Amino acid sequence: MFVRMAFLGGALLSGFAPAYASECLAPPSTITGQLRIVETRHPDGTPIRAFVVFVEGGQCVSIEDVDGDHADVVLRDIHLAPKDDEAARWSDAVGKEVTVQGRMGIPFTAWHVGSAMMFDAAISVVRTSSDE
Numbered sequence: 137m138f139v140r141m142a143f144l145g146g147a148l149l150s151g152f153a154p155a156y157a158s159e160c161l162a163p164p165s166t167i168t169g170q171l172r173i174v175e176t177r178h179p180d181g182t183p184i185r186a187f188v189v190f191v192e193g194g195q196c197v198s199i200e201d202v203d204g205d206h207a208d209v210v211l212r213d214i215h216l217a218p219k220d221d222e223a224a225r226w227s228d229a230v231g232k233e234v235t236v237q238g239r240m241g242i243p244f245t246a247w248h249v250g251s252a253m254m255f256d257a258a259i260s261v262v263r264t265s266s267d268e
Contacts, residue, residue: 159196160196160197160198160208161195161196161197162198163197163198163199163211163240164195164240165237165238165239165240166236167191167211167254168189168233168236169190169192169214169233169234170231170233170234171188171189171226171229171230171231171233171234171236172188172189172190172231173186173187173230174188174250176249178247184247184249186215186216186249186250187215187216187218187226187230188213188215188250189254190212191212191213194211194212196208196209196210196211197209197240197252199240199241199242199252200241200242201242202241207242209242209251209252211251211252212250213250213251214236214240214250214252214253214254215243215252215253215254216238216253216257217238217253217254217257218256218257218258219238219256219258222257225259226259228262229259232263232264233262233263234259234261234262236257236259236260237257237260238255238257238258239254239255239256240253240254240255
């Protein structure tokens with residue numbers, strides 16, 4: 137009886153393994169979510185004020201770190217590192233749903249907030265309540 141249950145349990149788990157292994161995809165170059173400002177402090181006490189896109193659902197992605205290794209991350213809050221002077225116009229989009237394009241990466245310093253970073257970020261679409 138124990139052998140049969142172990143076999144069935146193994147068969148069930150093996151059925152989930154391929155689906156689980158493929159859940160973490162390559163990071164998207166475009167993210168849609170609500171733009172917010174997050175204020176926190178660096179461990180040295182310096183204030184941090186960051187633009188962060190909050191996404192619903194939390195998609196699992198495999199993101200490369202600064203050493204070229206990959207880590208699986210659930211995207212929930214993405215800290216935006218703006219492209220050039222892009223952030224100057226972002227204040228008007230705070231609290232709205234935005235679509236942002238850029239290069240995804242793992243946060244690698246205490247200055248980074250969120251589950252992931254988007255480098256060279258640029259907002260391509262801002263949706264207002266009248267768009268719905």
